Amino acid sequence: MTKEASSSPSNLAQKPNPYEPHPSDFVSNVGNFQLIDSTLREGEQFANAFFSHEKKIEIAKALDSFGVDYIELTSPVASEQSRKDCEAICKLGLKAKILTHIRCHMDDARVAVETGVDGVDVVIGTSKFLMEHSHGKDMNYIAKSAVEVIEFVKSKGIEIRFSSEDSFRSNLVDLLNIYKTVDKIGVNRIGIADTVGCANPRQVYELVRTLNNVVSCDIECHFHDDTGCAIPNAYCALEAGAKLIDVCVLGIGERNGIVPLGGLMARMIVAAPEYVKSKYKLHKLRDLELLVADAVEVNIPFNNPITGFCAFTHKAGIHAKAILANPSTYEILDPHDFGMKRYIHFANRLTGWNAIKARVDQLNLNLTDAEIKEVTNKIKEMGDIRPLSIDDVDSIIKKFHADVTTPKLKSKRGEITLTTEDDLDLTSTQGPDTKRSKH
Numbered sequence: 001m002t003k004e005a006s007s008s009p010s011n012l013a014q015k016p017n018p019y020e021p022h023p024s025d026f027v028s029n030v031g032n033f034q035l036i037d038s039t040l041r042e043g044e045q046f047a048n049a050f051f052s053h054e055k056k057i058e059i060a061k062a063l064d065s066f067g068v069d070y071i072e073l074t075s076p077v078a079s080e081q082s083r084k085d086c087e088a089i090c091k092l093g094l095k096a097k098i099l100t101h102i103r104c105h106m107d108d109a110r111v112a113v114e115t116g117v118d119g120v121d122v123v124i125g126t127s128k129f130l131m132e133h134s135h136g137k138d139m140n141y142i143a144k145s146a147v148e149v150i151e152f153v154k155s156k157g158i159e160i161r162f163s164s165e166d167s168f169r170s171n172l173v174d175l176l177n178i179y180k181t182v183d184k185i186g187v188n189r190i191g192i193a194d195t196v197g198c199a200n201p202r203q204v205y206e207l208v209r210t211l212n213n214v215v216s217c218d219i220e221c222h223f224h225d226d227t228g229c230a231i232p233n234a235y236c237a238l239e240a241g242a243k244l245i246d247v248c249v250l251g252i253g254e255r256n257g258i259v260p261l262g263g264l265m266a267r268m269i270v271a272a273p274e275y276v277k278s279k280y281k282l283h284k285l286r287d288l289e290l291l292v293a294d295a296v297e298v299n300i301p302f303n304n305p306i307t308g309f310c311a312f313t314h315k316a317g318i319h320a321k322a323i324l325a326n327p328s329t330y331e332i333l334d335p336h337d338f339g340m341k342r343y344i345h346f347a348n349r350l351t352g353w354n355a356i357k358a359r360v361d362q363l364n365l366n367l368t369d370a371e372i373k374e375v376t377n378k379i380k381e382m383g384d385i386r387p388l389s390i391d392d393v394d395s396i397i398k399k400f401h402a403d404v405t406t407p408k409l410k411s412k413r414g415e416i417t418l419t420t421e422d423d424l425d426l427t428s429t430q431g432p433d434t435k436r437s438k439h
C-alpha cells in the first residue's frame, strides 16, 4: 500500500475503530445508567450552602423537571427543619424517587421511614480510619447493625441501599463480606463511596467489576473530586457495571465536592447520545445550575463543561475557519443540545481571514477575499497593540470598506452566530455568561 493510499480520509474511514465497544464491555451500563442527585444532601454539606425550605422545594422541582431518577435529601435527624423539609418534598408528588441518607443506626432508621421517602440510603465507614476514629465499631458490629437496619426498612416496603463509606481505603475482604451479607438479605442497591477522593479510574473499574461478580443487586457509586477524578471514576464505574451515579449540581459537596451533574452529562452524551438526550432535559441544565449557584452564592466556573462562559467559544483563526465549515471539526458537544449557542471570538490578533469574512458578511458588507485578507492584517496590527473589542473590529472593517468600495447589501447570514455586544455581559470577552467569580 502506498503512503498516500494509507493516509487518505476514505481509507481511514474503512478501518475498524480501535475505540469501539469491546466484547468485554457487556457489563457496561454506559447506555443505561441512573442519576441520584444529592444536591440537597451532599450539596448541603458544601461550605457555603444554606437552603431555606422554599429553596429546597424549588431545587427539588427543578431537579425533577431535569429528569434525575432520584433526589437524595439530608438525614431527617440532622435537625427538626431537615425532617420537615424531607416530609414536604415527599408530598410534592415528583416523578423522581425521594431518598434520605442516614447512619447505620436504628434511631436514624426509625425517623427516616416515617418521613414518606421512597427509599433510605444507609452508610457506615469501613476503612480503618473511620472504624477507629469515626464510629469506633468493628466489621462484626457493622454487619449486625446493617442487617437490623436493612430488614427494618425493608419491612416498611421502602427501598434500601447499603453503602460503605471510604470504600477505597477499606479492606477488600471486609467489603466483599459485608456486601455479600446485605445482598443476600435483599438490599436494592449497594453503594461504594470514594469519600476522600483518592481513587483512580483503574481502581474503580477493578473494584466495581469484582463487586459485580459478587452481588446480584444494583451498584451505586459516589465519587469525591479531591484529586480531579470524580467524572472519570464515574464513567469507569459505569463501564464496569455500576448502574447509578451520585451527582450534585455544579458538583457541590463536602470540601470540593463530588461528580457534577453537568460535567457528567457532557461525558455521557458523547458516550450514549440517544440515551442521554431522550432521558434528560438538557436544555434545563443552565437554569438549574444558575438556581443552585445563586442559592450557594458562587458563580459558574469559566471552564465548567457546557455552561462555562467560554465552553462553546472558538478563538484561533484555524479553529474558526474549520468551525465555520463544519462545527464538528472542533466540537465534541453540540451547544444546541443544551439550548446554548456557539461563538466565534474574532476580535483578537489570533483571528484569520475566514472569521473576518464571516463578520463582514454579518455586517452585510461586500469585500473580495483579497480585501478581507488586507483588512484582517489591519485587525491583527491593532490586536498586537491592545485587546480588541467587537466595536474596534467593526470600525476597522467599516472604515476599510468605505475606503475601498460602495457597500452592496448582502442578506445571506451564516448558520453560525458571531457574538455581538448584545450577546455579552462583558465586552472584553465572548460567551453566554460572563459573571465574574465572587470567590
Ligand SMILES: CC(=O)SCCNC(=O)CCNC(=O)[C@H](O)C(C)(C)COP(=O)(O)OP(=O)(O)OC[C@H]1O[C@@H](n2cnc3c(N)ncnc32)[C@H](O)[C@@H]1OP(=O)(O)O
Pocket: 045, 075, 077, 078, 079, 102, 103, 104, 105, 123, 124, 125, 134, 135, 136, 165, 195, 254
Ligand atoms: C461521608 C458523609 O458525608 S456521611 C453523611 C454526613 N452527614 C451528616 O453528618 C448529616 C448531618 N449530621 C448531623 O446533623 C449530626 O452529625 C448527627 C445528627 C447525624 C449526629 O450528631 P451528634 O449525635 O451530635 O454526633 P456527632 O455529629 O458529633 O458525631 C457523629 C456520631 O455518629 C456516629 N456515627 C458516625 N458515622 C456513623 C455511621 N455511619 N453509622 C452509625 N453511627 C455513626 C459517631 O460515632 C458519632 O456518635 P457519638 O459521638 O455519639 O459516639
Ligand SMILES: O=C(O)CCC(=O)C(=O)O
Pocket: 042, 101, 121, 122, 123, 163, 164, 165, 166, 191, 192, 193, 194, 195, 196, 222, 224
Ligand atoms: O452514602 C454514600 O454512599 C456516600 C456518603 C458520602 O457522602 C461519602 O462517603 O462521601
Ligand SMILES: [Zn+2]
Pocket: 042, 195, 222, 224, 253, 254, 258
Ligand atoms: Zn460524599
